[in-house]
Amino acid sequence: MAHRALIHRAQDDVAVAVADLEPGERLEIPCQDGSQTQRVTAVQAIPLGHKLALRDLPEGHEVLEYGQAVGVTTAPIRQGEHVHVHNLRSKRWGKSVAGQASQAS
Amino acid sequence: MPELTGYVRPNGRVGLRNHVAILPVDDLSNAAAEGVARLIQGCLPLSHPYGRLQYGEDLDLTFRTLSGHGHNPNVYGTVVIGIEPNWTDRIAGAIAAAGTPVEAFSIERSGDLTTVQRASRAAYRFVQEASSQSREAVSARDLVLSIKCGESDPTLGLAGNPALGRAVDALIDQGASVIFGETSELTGAEQLIAERCSSPDLRASFERIYRDYVDFIEQQGANLLGSQPTEGNIRGGLSTIEEKALGNIEKTGHHPVSGVRAPAEAVSPGSGLVFMDTSSAAAEMVTLCAAAGSVLHLFTTGQGNIVGHPLIPVIKISPNPLTCQTMSEHIDIDLSALLLGEISLESAKDQILETFLRTARGRMTAAELLGHREFVLTKLYRSA
Numbered sequence: 001m002a003h004r005a006l007i008h009r010a011q012d013d014v015a016v017a018v019a020d021l022e023p024g025e026r027l028e029i030p031c032q033d034g035s036q037t038q039r040v041t042a043v044q045a046i047p048l049g050h051k052l053a054l055r056d057l058p059e060g061h062e063v064l065e066y067g068q069a070v071g072v073t074t075a076p077i078r079q080g081e082h083v084h085v086h087n088l089r090s091k092r093w094g095k096s097v098a099g100q101a102s103q104a105s
Numbered sequence: 106m107p108e109l110t111g112y113v114r115p116n117g118r119v120g121l122r123n124h125v126a127i128l129p130v131d132d133l134s135n136a137a138a139e140g141v142a143r144l145i146q147g148c149l150p151l152s153h154p155y156g157r158l159q160y161g162e163d164l165d166l167t168f169r170t171l172s173g174h175g176h177n178p179n180v181y182g183t184v185v186i187g188i189e190p191n192w193t194d195r196i197a198g199a200i201a202a203a204g205t206p207v208e209a210f211s212i213e214r215s216g217d218l219t220t221v222q223r224a225s226r227a228a229y230r231f232v233q234e235a236s237s238q239s240r241e242a243v244s245a246r247d248l249v250l251s252i253k254c255g256e257s258d259p260t261l262g263l264a265g266n267p268a269l270g271r272a273v274d275a276l277i278d279q280g281a282s283v284i285f286g287e288t289s290e291l292t293g294a295e296q297l298i299a300e301r302c303s304s305p306d307l308r309a310s311f312e313r314i315y316r317d318y319v320d321f322i323e324q325q326g327a328n329l330l331g332s333q334p335t336e337g338n339i340r341g342g343l344s345t346i347e348e349k350a351l352g353n354i355e356k357t358g359h360h361p362v363s364g365v366r367a368p369a370e371a372v373s374p375g376s377g378l379v380f381m382d383t384s385s386a387a388a389e390m391v392t393l394c395a396a397a398g399s400v401l402h403l404f405t406t407g408q409g410n411i412v413g414h415p416l417i418p419v420i421k422i423s424p425n426p427l428t429c430q431t432m433s434e435h436i437d438i439d440l441s442a443l444l445l446g447e448i449s450l451e452s453a454k455d456q457i458l459e460t461f462l463r464t465a466r467g468r469m470t471a472a473e474l475l476g477h478r479e480f481v482l483t484k485l486y487r488s489a
Binding site: 002003006008016017018019030032047048049050051065066068069070071083084085088089090091092 | 258259260262263292293294339341342343344345346347348351352407425426427444445446447
């Protein structure tokens with residue numbers, strides 16, 4: 001059966017929807033590195049290409065995708081929730097943003 | 106599989122198309138170049154808005170970009186037209202030095218009408234000579250190719266870019282050279298590219314280019330968060346530049362980075378995987394690759410970037426089912442089955458290589474059929 005979402009690496013905090021997901025949809029999400037399938041329920045609509053949390057994430061958490069940090073949460077996120085620009089922010093371009101300390105390498 | 110064929114140039118380089126370019130040196134000469142292209146069938150005017158009162162590094166880049174197009178291996182011959190003879194001869198001289206047939210004309214003391222008449226006779230001869238040339242069997246070792254992604258979304262990181270990465274690995278195994286770039290879109294993954302540089306010197310060159318770019322952004326006091334990721338990226342589900350970059354570099358495959366180049370700096374066959382310092386804007390990036398000698402571009406898109414180029418075929422690859430369905434006339438390779446797990450990465454790679462071969466042999470791309478001929482010079486700073 002075609003999958004509905006995918007995980008890049010086993011240690012990732014998020015999966016990516018490969019179809020529009022409905023609220024309440026129960027998912028069995030395969031991982032591209034061949035590691036174990038994870039079971040998560042989408043708690044809200046997740047459009048194709050968008051991310052959902054694989055576990056509860058506190059505010060200020062460094063989110064892993066591709067096994068690498070892709071940003072920091074700006075609010076607590078529950079398992080199955082949509083993860084996007086409303087609750088995830090880049091760690092880069094730090095010096096380019098007025099009034100912020102440098103975080104760029 | 107049919108064999109790879111192309112046009113062998115007098116200098117030994119191999120092209121996959123056989124264009125005659127009408128190259129204006131400056132904005133003022135676009136009208137004459139377009140006039141020639143209206144009179145003589147089968148030639149291509151490369152109109153652009155620059156070439157006056159530029160200086161320093163910015164002028165060097167414009168000269169390199171213009172002459173690089175004039176002697177791109179997809180070009181049989183080039184007619185150069187400029188407002189005055191000095192810069193016109195500089196461009197024509199660089200094209201001649203590369204071994205490409207070239208004729209140059211300047212407008213001052215002749216006017217547009219006389220210039221169009223003279224330049225048209227040169228274009229007439231070049232098109233007729235080009236049309237009598239045949240394709241020959243060639244090797245992947247003769248080819249310089251280039252790659253980029255645009256209107257990216259997470260479907261590229263999951264499917265389109267890993268598939269292109271496999272195809273890039275296979276093409277380099279066969280001896281082809283492949284250019285990648287997009288300096289800004291490496292942010293968050295630049296350390297992974299640095300680690301793949303084949304020597305400490307090369308790594309230092311790469312790191313210097315990346316650092317200069319970041320310094321430039323910071324000097325502007327600008328906030329790239331508003332444009333990287335782009336609104337299209339965000340709509341597609343990309344949240345941060347790091348996420349975009351990690352998906353982006355999947356398409357570079359697994360070979361070491363064996364070259365680092367300035368924008369539009371020449372890349373010869375036998376160079377392997379080469380990083381070039383470029384903008385991430387699609388038309389600017391493809392234009393710089395063509396200037397460096399790329400003869401074909403492989404382009405993955407999530408939300409549907411429709412870019413093309415006047416001289417080099419741009420093959421569009423998308424794994425996004427919505428894009429393949431709603432914009433099918435722009436997509437050469439539909440990889441939505443890979444996203445849904447219905448085909449393997451290996452089979453997706455084979456589809457890319459098969460379409461590459463057919464396109465190399467002359468099959469027109471979506472962008473060629475739809476008349477996408479974006480030719481966009483990278484401007485470093487304002488003119489004097």
